[in-house]
Amino acid sequence: AVVSTQSGHYGKFMYDVGNYAIASTNLDFYRNLAPADSKYYGSAQWGKLASEILQQNWEEGMEELERLKDNISSAVHLSYSEVLAQRAWLIHWGLFVYFNHHQGRDQIIDMFLYQKPYLNAIQTMCPHILRYITTAVVISKRRRTDIKELIKILQQESYKDPITEFV
Numbered sequence: 001a002v003v004s005t006q007s008g009h010y011g012k013f014m015y016d017v018g019n020y021a022i023a024s025t026n027l028d029f030y031r032n033l034a035p036a037d038s039k040y041y042g043s044a045q046w047g048k049l050a051s052e053i054l055q056q057n058w059e060e061g062m063e064e065l066e067r068l069k070d071n072i073s074s075a076v077h078l079s080y081s082e083v084l085a086q087r088a089w090l091i092h093w094g095l096f097v098y099f100n101h102h103q104g105r106d107q108i109i110d111m112f113l114y115q116k117p118y119l120n121a122i123q124t125m126c127p128h129i130l131r132y133i134t135t136a137v138v139i140s141k142r143r144r145t146d147i148k149e150l151i152k153i154l155q156q157e158s159y160k161d162p163i164t165e166f167v
Contacts, residue, residue: 004033008040015047024051024060037077045071046089053096058104061097065090073117087121091129098136105136109143113150127159134163 011026027048034041045068052061072078072086091112098104111118112133122129130153137143137150147167154164 004030004038005040007033008044011044012047015051020051020054024048024055024057027051036071042071046093049093053093056100058097058101062101062104062107065094065097069111084121084125087118088125091118091121091126095129095132099132105140106143108133108136109140109146113137113146113153119153123153123157127157128161130154130157130159131161131163134167138167 007026008030011023011030014020014026015023027044030044031041031048034044045064049061049064049068052058052064068090072083072090075083075086078086094108094111098108101107112122112129113119122133134150134154137146140146151167154167157164
């Protein structure tokens, strides 16, 4: 337990000083040693995701997003509002990965438009994300059929901006 805690603290220190590669390695090491319900496990996950984003490791970032998504979905110790907040954070951080990963635009559409818990988080906490979903649908040649679903959602929302108005 001491080794895992020290690894987590060292990983945070390396993150704080801008050495994201070492931070990523140590935070991953911490996550592999610490139990999922440990005090800093969630912080280590978010730090690992941030480290991958700052290194522009989009493949690793995508894997981290999936791990975080799974952990948020299975978190029994969080209240509904905490889960909603965690999903909102995942949505925001995910934009960096989704718009830089080669399959990211398809995945942003799948996750934000068709997975009800995430669509609910967007509609409740961060409707401005609809502009990014709109952008992904419009610029994705293979996903033009999703425009009908997008329009249906946009019509339900009071949020408007030039990008969502475009559709």
